[in-house]
Amino acid sequence: xxxxxxxxxxxxxxxxxxxxxxxxxxxxxxxxxxxxxxxxxxxxxxxxxxxxxxxxxxxxxxxxxxxxxxxxxxxxxxxxxxxxxxxxxxxxxxxxxxxxxxxxxxxxxxxxxxxxxxxxxxxxxxxxxxxxxxxxxxxxxxxxxxxxxxxxxxxxxxxxxxxxxxxxxxxxxxxxxxxxxxxxxxxxxxxxxxxxxxxxxxxxxxxxxxxxxxxxxxxxxxxxxxxxxxxxxxxxxxxxxxxxxxxxxxxxxxxxxxxxxxxxxxxxxxxxxxxxxxxxxxxxxxxxxxxxxxxxxxxxxxxxxxxxxxxxxxxxxxxxxxxxxxxxxxxxxxxxxxxxxxxxxxxxxx
Numbered sequence: 001x002x003x004x005x006x007x008x009x010x011x012x013x014x015x016x017x018x019x020x021x022x023x024x025x026x027x028x029x030x031x032x033x034x035x036x037x038x039x040x041x042x043x044x045x046x047x048x049x050x051x052x053x054x055x056x057x058x059x060x061x062x063x064x065x066x067x068x069x070x071x072x073x074x075x076x077x078x079x080x081x082x083x084x085x086x087x088x089x090x091x092x093x094x095x096x097x098x099x100x101x102x103x104x105x106x107x108x109x110x111x112x113x114x115x116x117x118x119x120x121x122x123x124x125x126x127x128x129x130x131x132x133x134x135x136x137x138x139x140x141x142x143x144x145x146x147x148x149x150x151x152x153x154x155x156x157x158x159x160x161x162x163x164x165x166x167x168x169x170x171x172x173x174x175x176x177x178x179x180x181x182x183x184x185x186x187x188x189x190x191x192x193x194x195x196x197x198x199x200x201x202x203x204x205x206x207x208x209x210x211x212x213x214x215x216x217x218x219x220x221x222x223x224x225x226x227x228x229x230x231x232x233x234x235x236x237x238x239x240x241x242x243x244x245x246x247x248x249x250x251x252x253x254x255x256x257x258x259x260x261x262x263x264x265x266x267x268x269x270x271x272x273x274x275x276x277x278x279x280x281x282x283x284x285x286x287x288x289x290x291x292x293x294x295x296x297x298x299x300x301x302x303x304x305x306x307x308x309x310x311x312x313x314x315x316x317x318x319x320x321x322x323x324x325x326x327x328x329x330x331x332x333x334x335x336x337x338x339x340x341x342x343x344x345x346x347x348x349x350x
Contacts, residue, residue: 020303022147022260022310023347024061024095025054025333029318031083032074036320041339050317051090053340058347061093061146063262063312066134068113069102077137084143095147095312097196097262098134098178100127100159105152107198110160118162120170124177127159131181139186149194149262150178153230155209165212172216179223192225196262200229201239203247210255226309227251228262231298234326237276245301252307260310261302266294268341270328291333291343299350311350 030050040050043057054062064083067075084094099105102113117123131150138145154171157164163171179193199205206229213219231244248259267286284290295313302308315324316333324331333344 020299020309020311020350022061022093022095022312023059023350024063024093024262024310024312025059025316025347026063026065026097026263026312026314027051027054027083027087027317028063028065028075028097029315029321031079033318033320038319038338040317040334041337043340043342043344045339049086049090051086051092053344054347055090055092057340057344058349059092060347061095061310061312062087063095063097065097065099065152067099067102068130069115071102077134081137081141081143084138084145085141088143093146094138094143095149095262096134096138096145096191097149097152098131099152100130100150100178105154105158107153107156110154110156110158110163112159112162116159120162120173123159123162124173127174128177128181128184131178132185133181135182135185135187139188144187144189145191147194147226148182148191149196149228150175150182150224152196153198154195155197155199155205165209168212169216169218172213172219175213175219176223179219192258193223194226194228194260194262195224196228196230198230199236199239200231200261201236201243201247203243203250206247206251207254210251214255221255224257226258226260227255228260230263231261232263232265232326233277233281233294234265234267234270234273234328235275237278240278240280241297241301242280244298245304248302248305248308252305256307258307258309259302259305260308260312261298262310262312263314264294264298264311265314265324265326265328265331266291267326267328267331269330272327274327286328288333288341288343291341292346295343295346296350303350316344
């Protein structure tokens with residue numbers, strides 16, 4: 001008993017000190033910001049392309065959201081290929097976050113792209129051809145993504161109304177088609193395929209979702225490689241680091257996949273939070289130093305889990321949308337003048 005306990009402790013310490021494979025940020029809005037006149041600067045105040053600043057601070061992967069036919073073109077396929085080329089030139093891996101919508105896809109919105117059918121057979125076929133096209137276009141551009149997520153925060157389903165959670169068979173069919181398009185593409189090497197849900201701290205939610213979709217027998221274990229989760233501290237006091245560890249551990253043990261926290265933030269300013277922060281985040285200041293502490297603690301949780309391979313910060317350079325959708329005033333890792341905060345260097349340490 002003593003030997004087994006010592007072995008478990010040593011295994012935990014080893015895992016917690018291990019560097020993560022994917023150390024990333026979502027930089028989807030960089031072109032929008034640059035067109036608005038933003039000039040990014042490193043921690044010392046020297047102007048440089050954002051991708052270079054990220055790489056110099058330990059980031060090795062950039063996440064990019066892809067919308068199908070967005071109004072104005074921002075975040076469409078051409079926009080993302082342009083970004084992907086810049087990332088590759090800087091030595092960064094590219095992680096595509098396919099939203100399967102013309103705009104935001106998240107727990108409150110999963111709208112079918114304009115012109116797409118809604119009958120399940122037709123929609124599954126259209127989805128297959130879409131992921132095939134996206135993959136082939138990136139291969140032709142000389143950019144091979146390391147990860148492709150088939151949907152964004154699809155806890156309530158995807159491609160509504162066809163893929164709502166009142167029809168798990170449709171969800172499984174759609175995800176299988178999305179995965180097949182990537183697998184059948186010309187991409188070489190092939191990327192890892194991710195499923196991404198929100199509320200990663202909530203094991204009941206993760207268990208409910210994967211149990212239901214996998215028992216359909218259509219979406220197979222071989223169709224995906226990574227379970228990605230969002231984990232934000234400012235939406236629920238239940239979103240504790242302890243709960244995250246339990247959830248990720250159960251996920252990895254239950255399904256044998258890699259697990260990653262693919263969205264997280266910490267504020268530098270939060271004067272009027274809408275919800276109470278989780279108790280194990282008490283004492284972390286709302287500052288760049290607090291961002292560093294938060295990222296280290298989340299990284300320790302991910303690295304301590306068998307199969308824990310990655311951590312992504314969501315849009316740290318989107319300074320014209322500094323609240324990043326939260327009730328906190330500023331969650332960026334760059335100040336309003338475009339200069340990197342000291343917290344960006346945390347990626348060298350995780």
